[in-house]
Amino acid sequence: MxxxxxxxxxxxxxxxxxxxxxxxxxxxxxxxxxxxxxxxxxxxxxxxxxxxxxxxxxxxxxxxxxxxxxxxxxxxxxxxxxxxxxxxxxxxxxxxxxxxxxxxxxxxxxxxxxxxxxxxxxxxxxxxxxxxxxxxxxxxxxxxxxxxxxxxxxxxxxxxxxxxxxxxxxxxxxxxxxxxxxxxxxxxxxxxxxxxxxxxxxxxxxxxxxxxxxxxxxxxxxxxxxxxxxxxxxxxxxxxxxxLKKKISERTFKEKLVEAKKFIELSKKFNLEINSVKGYFISWVKGEKNAPKLRNEIVMTKSYEELEKIIEKIKQTK
Ligand SMILES: Cc1cc2nc3c(=O)[nH]c(=O)nc-3n(C[C@H](O)[C@H](O)[C@H](O)COP(=O)(O)O)c2cc1C
CATH class of the missing domain: 3.20.20.70 (Aldolase class I)
Incomplete structure (x- = not known):
């Protein structure tokens, strides 16, 4: 330590x-x-x-x-x-x-x-x-x-x-x-x-x-x-x-999803307004199919509900 x-x-x-x-x-x-x-x-x-x-x-x-x-x-x-x-x-x-x-x-x-x-x-x-x-x-x-x-x-x-x-x-x-x-x-x-x-x-x-x-x-x-x-x-x-010289975990889509959901949960818990969490998701979609289009959709979202729908849509394509 x-x-x-x-x-x-x-x-x-x-x-x-x-x-x-x-x-x-x-x-x-x-x-x-x-x-x-x-x-x-x-x-x-x-x-x-x-x-x-x-x-x-x-x-x-x-x-x-x-x-x-x-x-x-x-x-x-x-x-x-x-x-x-x-x-x-x-x-x-x-x-x-x-x-x-x-x-x-x-x-x-x-x-x-x-x-x-x-x-x-x-x-x-x-x-x-x-x-x-x-x-x-x-x-x-x-x-x-x-x-x-x-x-x-x-x-x-x-x-x-x-x-x-x-x-x-x-x-x-x-x-x-x-x-x-x-x-x-x-x-x-x-x-x-x-x-x-x-x-x-x-x-x-x-x-x-x-x-x-x-x-x-x-x-x-x-x-x-x-x-x-x-x-x-x-x-x-x-x-x-x-x-720690341990085996390094792979970042699967399932892991990405768990992380995104956790971030939304924390953002809601700390009452963050939607605009201050969009940056995270703009980066989060990197590597996903149609990422530029998804980024535009994220920029336009006005609520957590809309954001969650975008994430769900990505999940459905897997
Ligand atoms: C969006 C953004 C905001 C940043 N804001 C700060 C800041 O408030 N204070 C600071 O010392 N550095 C700030 N930085 C610099 C980072 O702390 C870091 O030094 C820099 O990005 C290099 O590290 P990286 O290659 O791992 O990104 C910022 C960087 C980015 C990308």
Missing amino acids: NKIGSIKVPNGALLAPMADYTNVAFRTLCKKYGASLVYTELVSVKGLIHKNKKIPKLLNVSGEEKPVFLQLFGNDPIDFEKAINFVEKNNSENFVGYDLNAGCSVPKAKKGKYGSYLLDYPKLVRNIIKKMKNSTNKPVTLKMRLGLSDETFLECAKEAESAGVDAICLHARFGNDGYSGKADWKKIHELKNKINVPIIGNGDIFSVKDALEMKKQTNCDFVMIGRASMGNAFIFKQTKEGL
């Missing part, structure tokens, strides 16, 4: 934070399938301080998905202190730790000077981590890329380490590259060799084979999966089996 700070992390992959996707139902689903640790999507420190109306939904956590890390974004160390104070006062039991987002690369992040923009300022990364650490006894992690466009990940990691960070996740691409090219796993290996806190490898794990290969090539302590889990929480079951 590995640890991040004081938090025990069982065998299995970590679920990556994904905006508008890793909601309470999806995180719970992934946890049930064997994700070892789950992260919320990015949450604005300013939004927390000013009690933005979206905040309660973003801080909603289920008992079944714990332990959960709350990912925060912003650029002012004082804001992080205030935001963590707010969460510690009002939602402390929901989260076992906090994460600094230094990886987001959407235009909004560059304009707002947060996410991977921070990587041009290693001392700022240090100051934010330091404030976060001073605001809580819980572990603090850093999720970053290789840099915005210049390679600064090692410098940032060293600053974060000296500020007391408990683990570092590296999505091995530059911020300005978005998702183009391939994640450079050699850099994860380099980070692992040069930094003494646990390293979480991330980027381009699309199968259990990739997850095992990343561990082997980089010697990282943990692997984190994002896009490959969309519509496919089963990958966490397979990855856990792989990491």
Whole structure:
């Protein structure tokens, strides 16, 4: 059993934070399938301080998905202190730790000077981590890329380490590259060799084979999966089996169906509106006959009932 700070992390992959996707139902689903640790999507420190109306939904956590890390974004160390104070006062039991987002690369992040923009300022990364650490006894992690466009990940990691960070996740691409090219796993290996806190490898794990290969090539302590889990929480079951050197289960249509039904059940239980679950099903139909048509139908659905009918229709074609 590995640890991040004081938090025990069982065998299995970590679920990556994904905006508008890793909601309470999806995180719970992934946890049930064997994700070892789950992260919320990015949450604005300013939004927390000013009690933005979206905040309660973003801080909603289920008992079944714990332990959960709350990912925060912003650029002012004082804001992080205030935001963590707010969460510690009002939602402390929901989260076992906090994460600094230094990886987001959407235009909004560059304009707002947060996410991977921070990587041009290693001392700022240090100051934010330091404030976060001073605001809580819980572990603090850093999720970053290789840099915005210049390679600064090692410098940032060293600053974060000296500020007391408990683990570092590296999505091995530059911020300005978005998702183009391939994640450079050699850099994860380099980070692992040069930094003494646990390293979480991330980027381009699309199968259990990739997850095992990343561990082997980089010697990282943990692997984190994002896009490959969309519509496919089963990958966490397979990855856990792989990491435990067990026989890897096959993802049959029957398994897909069980997962989809479970996700609908959880989404209803947590009162998610239909629009926030469509993304899962748009990915879920990948590989099915007439997938583009099915995707359009999913986009148009207005209720869970309609969604369930589409799934039933797919089932009938088997
Ligand atoms: C739809 C989507 C939303 C994302 N939102 C976040 C986010 O809120 N915070 C973050 O640190 N990374 C975010 N990411 C990046 C992922 O956490 C992850 O680092 C990236 O997708 C690479 O991992 P993968 O190749 O396994 O997908 C997002 C990615 C996607 C596809």
